[in-house]
Amino acid sequence: xQNVAKTTRRILLGGLLxxxxxxxxxxxxxxxxxxxxxxxxxxxxxxxGEVTVANSPYRYTALSPGAPGKVTVVARxxxxxxxxxxxxxxxxxxxxxxxxxxxxxxxxxxxxxxxxLHRFADAHSSHSTRFAxxxxxxxxxxxxxxxxxxxxxxxxxxxxPGGFAFDSISPHGSTVYLRHYLPAxxxxxxxGPSLRFEIRALxxxxxxxxxxxxxxxxxxxxxxxxxxxxxxxxxxxRHAYTLFDGGDEKVPFVEALDTxxxxxxxxxxxxxxxxxxxxxxxLRLEARGRRLAVLDGxxxxxxxxxxxxxxxxxxxxxxxxxxxxxxxxxxxSDVAASLRVSVVGRSAEGRPIMLRxxxxxxxxxxxxxxxxxHGDECAARGLEPLHNGCPDSAADVFVVPDLNPDxxxxxxxxxxxxxxxxxxxxxxxxxxxxxxxxQYSGPQxxxxxxxxxxxxxxxxxxxxxxxxxxxxxxxxxxVRAWGGSRxxxxxxxxxxxxxxxxxxxxxxxxxxxxxxxxxxxxxxxxELPRGDLAASEEARLDRALDVFGRxxxxx
Numbered sequence: 001x002q003n004v005a006k007t008t009r010r011i012l013l014g015g016l017l018x019x020x021x022x023x024x025x026x027x028x029x030x031x032x033x034x035x036x037x038x039x040x041x042x043x044x045x046x047x048x049g050e051v052t053v054a055n056s057p058y059r060y061t062a063l064s065p066g067a068p069g070k071v072t073v074v075a076r077x078x079x080x081x082x083x084x085x086x087x088x089x090x091x092x093x094x095x096x097x098x099x100x101x102x103x104x105x106x107x108x109x110x111x112x113x114x115x116x117l118h119r120f121a122d123a124h125s126s127h128s129t130r131f132a133x134x135x136x137x138x139x140x141x142x143x144x145x146x147x148x149x150x151x152x153x154x155x156x157x158x159x160x161p162g163g164f165a166f167d168s169i170s171p172h173g174s175t176v177y178l179r180h181y182l183p184a185x186x187x188x189x190x191x192g193p194s195l196r197f198e199i200r201a202l203x204x205x206x207x208x209x210x211x212x213x214x215x216x217x218x219x220x221x222x223x224x225x226x227x228x229x230x231x232x233x234x235x236x237x238r239h240a241y242t243l244f245d246g247g248d249e250k251v252p253f254v255e256a257l258d259t260x261x262x263x264x265x266x267x268x269x270x271x272x273x274x275x276x277x278x279x280x281x282x283l284r285l286e287a288r289g290r291r292l293a294v295l296d297g298x299x300x301x302x303x304x305x306x307x308x309x310x311x312x313x314x315x316x317x318x319x320x321x322x323x324x325x326x327x328x329x330x331x332x333s334d335v336a337a338s339l340r341v342s343v344v345g346r347s348a349e350g351r352p353i354m355l356r357x358x359x360x361x362x363x364x365x366x367x368x369x370x371x372x373x374h375g376d377e378c379a380a381r382g383l384e385p386l387h388n389g390c391p392d393s394a395a396d397v398f399v400v401p402d403l404n405p406d407x408x409x410x411x412x413x414x415x416x417x418x419x420x421x422x423x424x425x426x427x428x429x430x431x432x433x434x435x436x437x438x439q440y441s442g443p444q445x446x447x448x449x450x451x452x453x454x455x456x457x458x459x460x461x462x463x464x465x466x467x468x469x470x471x472x473x474x475x476x477x478x479v480r481a482w483g484g485s486r487x488x489x490x491x492x493x494x495x496x497x498x499x500x501x502x503x504x505x506x507x508x509x510x511x512x513x514x515x516x517x518x519x520x521x522x523x524x525x526x527e528l529p530r531g532d533l534a535a536s537e538e539a540r541l542d543r544a545l546d547v548f549g550r551x552x553x554x555x
Contacts, residue, residue: 051096051105052079054235056112060136064093074115074134086136088154094119094132097166100228100242102282106166110237113137114173114204118166129164132157133176133204158207167199168233168240170259176202177214177240177257179228195225195247199255201262214257216266217343218354224266225249232283232292241285241292241313245278252278254292256313267311269294281308289313344400345453349416351405353453355398358385363396363553368463369545370400370454373421373470373510375407375414379533380469380526385545395549398461403450413438415450422468423506424451425513432507441508451510458514464552465522467492467545468510472527481524483515488522491551496544498526 052059059077064070072094076086094117099106107116115134138154163181170176179197198213216222225247233240240257252272256265272278272294282295294309344355369385372378381401386392402408406416414420423432423441432441446452458466465488472478479496480503481489493500505512514523526541533541 051108051115053108053110053112053237056108058085058112058136060096060108060115062094062096062117072117074117076136088134090117090132090134090155092119099166099168100231101279102230104231106168106231106233109169109173110171110235111173114169116166116169116176128159128161130157130159131164131166131176131202133173133207156204156207158202160202160209164200167242168231168257168259169237171237173204175259175262176204177259178202178209180213195227197224199224199257199264214262214264216255216264217352219266222266224255226253229279229281230283232285234285234289239289239313241283241311243281243283243294254283254311269309272309344457346449347404347406347416348449349406351409353400353403353405353450355400355457358391358397358399359395359549359553360391360393363394365396365464365553366461367395367397367545367549367552368400368457368461368466369397370403370466370468370510372402372408373404373468375404375410375412377413377469377471377528378402378404378408379471379528379531380541381408382533383469383538383541383545385542385549392546392550395546395553397545397549398457398463400454400457403454414440415448417442417448419448421448421450421454422470422510423508424448425455425508425510427509427513427516428505428507430507445508454510455513458518462518463521465492465548466511466514466524467548468523468525470525470527471530477526477528479524479526481511481522484519485511485515485522485524489524492524492526492544492548495547496526496541 061075063073072090096107097118117132119130164178167177181197201210226244229243231242242255252269254267292311343352345353371380418435419442420439426445429445478499479493511523
């Protein structure tokens with residue numbers, strides 16, 4: 001025990017001398033370089049040794065000079081005067097975790113009470129990842145007087161099978177979020193490490209992973225891939241935003257995580273795809289945490305920065321996550337073109353229904369697009385009317401990718417209660433079939449939450465035109481409409497290169513209701529062939545929607 005104490009004192013003295021010579025570091029973890037070690041980021045050339053959080057009076061420093069690999073000392077330093085007020089030692093070599101390639105560090109909870117350290121090992125020589133969780137309120141390991149209860153140990157060690165990397169921590173340190181890098185297939189292993197991961201929640205009280213991964217509410221089935229470029233966290237530690245390069249998909253995205261509720265939300269940024277300087281980008285929260293700026297350049301490395309994109313993240317809550325992204329621009333000011341994503345309702349079985357808004361909110365004429373209303377006719381769920389990969393500043397387009405997520409999950413035409421949503425609208429409604437029939441119209445008009453939601457959106461947005469995508473059993477696609485919607489439908493058919501037919505509406509359909517309820521607007525159907533869309537077909541429809549959205553905005 002005396003040898004350990006002597007070693008600790010020697011390390012502390014050497015480390016404090018280093019701090020005195022080099023000065024106090026900025027309130028982030030810092031290192032001279034980062035490497036990818038197979039399932040996470042590892043510091044090189046000195047590594048990350050200091051961490052603090054906003055409004056904390058302390059800075060925490062990890063030191064191991066004089067005895068590398070044998071013991072690590074974590075010292076708590078007063079930021080005002082530089083005095084070491086507390087210290088802990090851990091056998092072995094530990095570092096504060098690296099979160100992203102831009103040097104963003106983490107591990108300290110917003111209240112300063114919990115500190116997480118990471119012990120990296122080569123992914124090719126180890127099948128587990130080790131973390132240490134330090135309770136900064138605990139110092140003494142033995143009773144100070146006879147008869148006193150032994151206080152809890154300040155440090156708990158956790159070993160997890162597989163490759164994990166630190167992502168974020170809840171404000172009071174009860175939950176640590178980790179990126180679990182999934183094993184690569186045989187083909188991928190030949191070309192390098194896997195970039196596919198999932199977010200897992202670790203309970204610091206018992207050191208166990210909670211069941212199941214964290215799932216993005218707006219993209220529950222979409223896998224996460226890529227390397228972390230930069231991360232920004234709100235001052236209270238509740239929200240963490242991480243920019244990833246997208247991996248093989250080559251579409252950068254921001255993963256937004258609520259560290260209290262465990263809700264996650266993905267914001268794709270296709271406009272950044274063609275950029276050749278992804279790893280020079282940096283995230284920064286502005287406007288009291290309501291706006292997330294994507295900057296080109298690195299202020300941490302003393303390089304000038306300029307804003308290329310701005311995300312109006314607002315508040316991300318469990319029931320209503322929202323995000324807005326302005327289009328990339330070479331100018332330093334924000335631009336009007338935006339991409340807004342929000343959960344606007346729930347299906348009969350409680351699945352989220354998303355609304356995406358692309359373009360300029362100041363445009364008067366709006367285009368509304370429903371990618372899927374029948375659960376087995378959802379090839380248009382992924383359509384994005386973008387202009388050169390970005391929202392079109394000359395249009396204002398709203399997209400509901402999937403109005404029937406229950407049917408899509410089950411692979412059925414009807415919703416979770418067995419109702420054909422496109423027979424449940426009031427115009428011309430009549431009882432059709434019964435539960436189990438693929439065209440069952442429901443017990444009454446608007447009996448389903450999905451149809452009521454669609455009607456609310458039409459009433460609120462008052463679109464100049466609405467496009468409903470279906471998939472017909474016929475092999476050849478077409479655009480069909482009736483009444484006053486025929487001119488607009490004929491124009492869209494021309495833009496999309498599809499045949500047009502005038503066909504009366506069946507009873508209880510959505511276009512029939514909108515044509516009667518809002519006679520000044522157009523509402524029509526695009527019938528696609530069965531099966532998935534080819535990339536060329538999807539691109540053609542994206543372009544047609546983009547141009548059509550501009551024309552609706554101009555008219």
